[in-house]
Amino acid sequence: MSARAATATGARPGWDRVTELTPPVVLPVLEALELLERGEITVQGRITTASNATLYCAIELSGMAAACVYKPVSGERPLWDFPDGTLAEREVATYLVAAATGWEPVPPTVLREGPLGTGMVQLWIAHDESFDIVGAINSGQLPALQRMALLDAVVNNSDRKISHLLPVTGAGRSRPAESELHVYGVDHGVSFATENKLRTVLWQWAGDPIPEEGIDVLRRLAEQLQAGLGEQLSRLLTGAEVRAARRRVQRLLSKGTFPMPPTDWPAIPYPPY
Structure with missing residues (x-):
């Protein structure tokens, strides 16, 4: 946005x-x-x-x-x-x-x-407008963007545009990180569909192994989706949508890789920005 x-x-x-x-x-x-x-x-x-x-x-x-x-x-x-x-x-x-x-x-x-x-x-997040977010996306080297790509795969985000990524310096986030720029994601209203609708500008890791920290997070999510987190989501989503989220997490864990772009659905939002 x-x-x-x-x-x-x-x-x-x-x-x-x-x-x-x-x-x-x-x-x-x-x-x-x-x-x-x-x-x-x-x-x-x-x-x-x-x-x-x-x-x-x-x-x-x-x-x-x-x-x-x-x-x-x-x-x-x-x-x-x-x-x-x-x-x-x-x-x-x-x-x-x-x-x-x-x-x-x-x-x-x-x-x-x-x-x-x-x-x-x-x-509201005041982001760093001087940061080259497009360059960071194209490089595929920023851990914060890789984490965002994994989150999008979990929630089945169908509209991850460039403008939905807000880079901030250490002083601009609640837990400042001295050595690493942080990125916030916004505008997630079209997430959690039951069918695969992942559409994003973050395909740089498609097919790559999910790093160990990501696997650890997925394992925690799998447990929490069966307990408190699943109960919280059930107040906001349908039962079918919560079950689909559990299946996506299990599928990511089973394959151990980032998802590939869909062949029956546009892989990138239009417009991408």
């Missing part, structure tokens, strides 16, 4: 700005989740280039204010291949799986009531 490149101090093309924008704030995950769950949401702008209603908001709680994304269910456009009114839940389900990996590949995300009804609320 290219509109995420907008700074917090002014409007860019594709924006309807209502007021001065509250800037993004870097927060530890637990603090961010409390703010997102309990804070008061004020809509400040709208990303007009997004296909569904996507609002830039301030969220405030006990003197703390930060920027967040709010996507109300009422603003979701119907899709031919996903049930109506389910995109917000799929975004939250992806966050729960992402959080279980321990990699923090998705910003803190919750499902709650907002000014326009129930919707997804996610901490």
